[in-house]
Amino acid sequence: MPDIEFSDSRLGNPLRRRLLKAGAAIGAWIIVSPALSASEDLTTAISHYTGGAAALPGRVKLDVAALVDNGNTVPITITVDSPMTASEHVTKIAMFNEKNPQRDVIRFSLGPRAGKAEVSSRIRLATSQKLVAIAQTSDGRFWSDSIDVIVTLAACIEGDV
Amino acid sequence: MKYSASGRKGIGRIALMAVAAGMLLPVIAASADQGQAPAKDSRRSGFEFMGASTQAMQVNEALNPGMLWVKDGEALWGKAVGKSQLSCAACHGDAAVSMRGVAARYPSFDEGLKRPIGLSQRIKLCRVNKQQAEPLRAESQELLSLEAYIAYQSRGMPLAPPADARLKPFIASGLQRFQQRMGQLDLSCAQCHAERAGQRLGSSLIPQAHPTGYPVYRLEWQGVGSLQRRLRGCMSGVRAEPFAYDAQELAELELYLAVRAAGMKMEGVGVRP
Amino acid sequence: MASTVINVPANARRGEVIEIRTLIRHTMETGFRPGADGRIQPRDIIQRFSCRYNGEQVFGAELFSAVAANPYIAFHTVATESGTLSFHWEGDNGFSQTETAKITVID
Numbered sequence: 001m002p003d004i005e006f007s008d009s010r011l012g013n014p015l016r017r018r019l020l021k022a023g024a025a026i027g028a029w030i031i032v033s034p035a036l037s038a039s040e041d042l043t044t045a046i047s048h049y050t051g052g053a054a055a056l057p058g059r060v061k062l063d064v065a066a067l068v069d070n071g072n073t074v075p076i077t078i079t080v081d082s083p084m085t086a087s088e089h090v091t092k093i094a095m096f097n098e099k100n101p102q103r104d105v106i107r108f109s110l111g112p113r114a115g116k117a118e119v120s121s122r123i124r125l126a127t128s129q130k131l132v133a134i135a136q137t138s139d140g141r142f143w144s145d146s147i148d149v150i151v152t153l154a155a156c157i158e159g160d161v
Numbered sequence: 162m163k164y165s166a167s168g169r170k171g172i173g174r175i176a177l178m179a180v181a182a183g184m185l186l187p188v189i190a191a192s193a194d195q196g197q198a199p200a201k202d203s204r205r206s207g208f209e210f211m212g213a214s215t216q217a218m219q220v221n222e223a224l225n226p227g228m229l230w231v232k233d234g235e236a237l238w239g240k241a242v243g244k245s246q247l248s249c250a251a252c253h254g255d256a257a258v259s260m261r262g263v264a265a266r267y268p269s270f271d272e273g274l275k276r277p278i279g280l281s282q283r284i285k286l287c288r289v290n291k292q293q294a295e296p297l298r299a300e301s302q303e304l305l306s307l308e309a310y311i312a313y314q315s316r317g318m319p320l321a322p323p324a325d326a327r328l329k330p331f332i333a334s335g336l337q338r339f340q341q342r343m344g345q346l347d348l349s350c351a352q353c354h355a356e357r358a359g360q361r362l363g364s365s366l367i368p369q370a371h372p373t374g375y376p377v378y379r380l381e382w383q384g385v386g387s388l389q390r391r392l393r394g395c396m397s398g399v400r401a402e403p404f405a406y407d408a409q410e411l412a413e414l415e416l417y418l419a420v421r422a423a424g425m426k427m428e429g430v431g432v433r434p
Numbered sequence: 435m436a437s438t439v440i441n442v443p444a445n446a447r448r449g450e451v452i453e454i455r456t457l458i459r460h461t462m463e464t465g466f467r468p469g470a471d472g473r474i475q476p477r478d479i480i481q482r483f484s485c486r487y488n489g490e491q492v493f494g495a496e497l498f499s500a501v502a503a504n505p506y507i508a509f510h511t512v513a514t515e516s517g518t519l520s521f522h523w524e525g526d527n528g529f530s531q532t533e534t535a536k537i538t539v540i541d
Contacts, residue, residue, distance in 0.1 A: 072503070073502040073503070075506075097500060100499075100500050101466045102498060102499055102500065104498040104500070105498055105500040105501065106496065106497055106498060106500070106501055107495065107496040108494065108495050108509070109493070109495070113487070113490075113492040113511055113514070114493065114509065114510050114511055114512070115451030115452075116510040117510075118453075118509075118510055119495075119507075119508065119509050120508040120509075121502075121506055121507050121508070122501070122505070122506045123500050123501055124464070124499075124500045124501070125500075
């Protein structure tokens with residue numbers, strides 16, 4: 001694998017050009033995809049996801065502790081207010097972040113068989129930042145919720161023990 | 162090495178009284194101000210210093226990532242290994258029965274080494290001496306899984322280090338080490354975890370450093386680790402040369418911490434930041 | 435085979451919405467992290483998770499590097515009939531694992 005300099009993951013286009021030049025040998029994660037662009041900001045990432053459609057605030061509730069114990073493992077729960085019937089249900093939910101090396105966090109696909117539009121996972125946060133949850137309902141509309149999370153570093157930096 | 166029996170007993174007793182006094186003093190002082198009889202134990206598990214969502218991660222077995230190690234340990238318990246082709250189960254049967262309360266009684270005095278050893282060391286010795294198998298490396302996934310599985314069998318039980326007279330000099334040594342400044346930052350365990358528990362280091366709340374949750378799933382490690390690893394991490398944090406895994410110094414510290422936390426409930430595989 | 439912890443109620447009433455909670459052992463190496471030698475460790479994550487209920491997919495997830503190690507995924511599904519729930523994880527370096535759980539649905 002060729003040496004890759006990563007002095008700043010948000011170098012954007014110049015970095016992408018070097019990586020693309022380094023060729024396919026680099027590995028799967030450099031596959032060109034809107035979600036993986038380090039230079040893309042949060043708004044652009046969401047816009048890609050919704051195909052340009054507006055995501056209306058509401059119906060989605062993003063549940064994260066305001067102050068997390070450790071950024072390595074942050075529990076999250078996303079709930080969407082929906083009857084989850086065949087005619088009216090949530091089809092997909094996605095979560096985006098503001099300051100990690102990559103905007104995408106996790107995406108879910110649901111349907112009327114879900115019964116309840118509530119999903120949970122645990123995520124990594126590199127630093128204090130904004131998180132956004134976007135849900136699409138069966139009528140094609142997009143909904144959103146956002147939250148600001150404070151992440152602190154461990155007080156003691158320990159070596160490799 | 163021979164010790165004067167009364168001298169050593171005296172030091173041990175005084176040491177334990179000092180510990181007890183140190184722990185109870187703030188409570189007694191507060192109660193005296195209010196004119197009430199002192200009664201409450203001021204010791205608090207690290208569990209109580211965590212956020213609600215981390216606490217939920219620990220208490221709910223469907224959420225606790227440490228259960229992945231417990232499950233691995235359960236599988237290893239029944240696996241025949243080494244020249245003996247004995248599994249742990251071959252001698253110890255059903256762990257839920259034979260190992261109930263065992264982790265609560267460690268560190269204990271080892272006849273062969275003539276000093277206290279922790280649970281992980283006991284597992285390692287069994288592996289080599291009884292099972293005649295390859296030794297397990299410290300902090301290896303196999304050793305941690307077995308330790309997690311065995312500690313899980315003592316969940317909810319009070320920590321009960323053995324009342325073994327032979328352990329007394331080692332408890333005294335552990336207490337001394339707990340109070341000893343070390344490293345480039347020149348800090349002792351006591352300065353943070355006894356004098357400043359409940360205050361903050363950076364933005365983190367300083368816990369009292371009780372070992373009730375070990376082996377622990379530490380969010381910082383994104384995996385399970387032993388108390389030895391945590392102690393070495395703290396030493397590294399104050400820029401001291403960490404004691405080697407299985408060193409007598411670590412066993413003495415572990416023993417002292419167990420005595421200091423005696424009676425507190427064990428938490429199975431805890432979760433900590 | 436990575437260890438998993440899967441929490442599914444053994445029984446449910448027909449039409450009841452049940453919660454399923456899954457844990458799987460996986461380091462989820464992000465692909466952004468330098469190792470001890472300073473070189474970036476290659477990415478090694480679980481990328482996809484799906485749940486099938488008697489063969490039909492009822493839930494899916496796409497995971498990225500920001501999902502924490504030992505991924506926890508919890509979701510809901512309607513208990514429609516007795517049968518088998520099957521859970522499938524796949525990701526980098528050919529990672530692929532399937533686990534199943536039985537469910538009994540009573541009227």
